[in-house]
Structure formats: structure tokens, C-alpha cells
């Protein structure tokens with residue numbers, strides 16, 4: 001179980017990126033973390049991973065603090081930006097990461113390579129990979145490790161349709177023993193995959209609960225409408241409506 005308690009982060013420029021954030025994520029669950037640009041999602045992920053320090057609050061996985069080795073073994077991360085060592089082949093990079101975690105041979109790895117049809121691309125340099133291939137390598141590595149919780153930022157960006165379908169199935173299968181914090185702007189996928197959702201707006205958790213609870217609460221048909229309700233003011237909604245309804249090629 002991941003516990004995030006009363007987390008606050010103010011950057012040096014005085015921007016309060018996260019205010020008193022509380023949530024927990026239990027085993028076998030997927031929690032969706034969504035919000036507009038600049039709402040604090042990346043800051044939350046970095047705080048959980050311990051790559052930045054908060055002003056207050058605590059983060060625990062089971063009883064482990066996020067600066068402990070146990071935490072780092074149990075909590076994995078797939079970032080959105082794909083900064084990989086371009087001068088290595090896919091195989092060399094996989095081997096390097098697994099060696100950091102002292103994993104010599106992994107049956108899961110072989111299965112994942114086949115699943116994503118990457119066997120023919122492992123011996124070419126990463127600089128020759130497409131965006132989707134880099135994403136697949138990141139996913140293959142993350143699911144090969146012994147992580148119990150995976151924090152995944154925009155997992156589907158750049159993936160082709162087959163890989164998206166596979167990845168959704170993989171997430172569901174992973175939750176038989178682990179849990180996922182899923183950060184995405186794609187609210188349809190978040191609604192489809194998540195057991196619960198947190199919506200951030202200007203660093204505050206403005207909506208929290210299951211998709212059904214949120215749709216009922218805000219009397220909406222889907223999460224996109226809930227998002228429009230909680231993260232966009234009436235004035236902005238009106239402005240968008242005006243621009244769209246009066247939009248023409250001559251405008």
C-alpha cells in the first residue's frame with residue numbers, strides 16, 4: 001500500500017505546485033492521476049519517487065520511506081519523456097538496467113519481448129528506434145523488474161493500436177499482484193482502467209473517487225465532463241463555447 005500524507009511542495013519561485021495532498025493506493029488497484037497542464041502531476045510523481053523534496057508530508061510504501069532501498073525495489077517508474085542512451089542497443093540497455101537490480105535472467109523479460117514483438121529490434125541502436133519502440137523498451141523493462149507498484153506517466157503515447165491493447169491487458173494482469181499509479185491526459189483510458197481517480201487543479205485534489213462516484217456527484221456522463229466541471233471555471237467554459245460555436249474558416 002502506498003500512503004501519501006499531507007504533501008505540499010512550493011518551488012523556489014514561490015509556486016505552490018502541490019497543496020496538502022492525501023491519498024493511498026492499495027494492492028491490486030489502478031489509481032488515475034489527472035489534471036490540466038501545470039496542475040501538479042509531475043511534481044507529485046517526483047515527490048513520491050524522492051527525486052525532489054517536499055516542504056511537508058510523508059510518503060510510505062508499506063513501512064518503507066521513499067529514500068530507502070526497499071522502496072526503490074518495490075516502486076518502479078515509466079516516465080513520459082524517453083531519454084534513453086542512444087548509443088546502446090535495446091538489448092544492452094535492458095541488460096544494464098536489470099543488472100542494477102541484480103536480475104541476471106528473467107522469464108518475464110523474454111515473454112514481454114515476444115509480447116511487444118521486439119525480438120528483431122533488440123540489436124539495433126536505440127537512436128534508430130521510433131518513439132513507440134522506445135516506449136515499448138521502457139514498458140518491457142519496468143514489467144520485468146520485481147516492482148509491486150508501478151508509476152506510469154502517459155503509457156500509451158506513441159504506441160500503435162496492437163501495443164495499446166496489449167498494454168491495457170498487461171496492466172490488468174499486473175494488478176493481480178501489484179498496483180499502478182496511472183498519470184494521463186487521456187480520460188477515456190483512465191476511466192476504462194482505473195479503480196479510482198484523483199483530479200488535480202492548481203495543486204489541489206479537486207475530485208477523488210471512482211469514476212461512477214464522480215459522474216454521479218457532478219451529474220456527468222463521463223470523466224471528461226467531470227474534468228470540465230472541476231478544472232475549468234464557468235467563465236472559461238463560456239469562452240470556449242463562444243469560440244467553438246462561432247468558429248469558421250473565415251474567422
Ligand SMILES: Nc1ncnc2c1ncn2[C@@H]1O[C@H](COP(=O)(O)OP(=O)(O)OP(=O)(O)O)[C@@H](O)[C@H]1O
Nearest residue numbers: 011013015017035036037038039040041042043044
Ligand atoms: N522546477 C520547477 N521550478 C519551478 N516551478 C516548477 C518547477 N516544476 C514545475 N513547476 C511549476 O509547478 C506547477 C506544477 O507543475 P507540474 O510539472 O507538476 O505540472 P503537471 O501537472 O505535470 O503538468 P503537465 O501536464 O504540463 O506535465 C506549475 O505551475 C509549474 O510551472
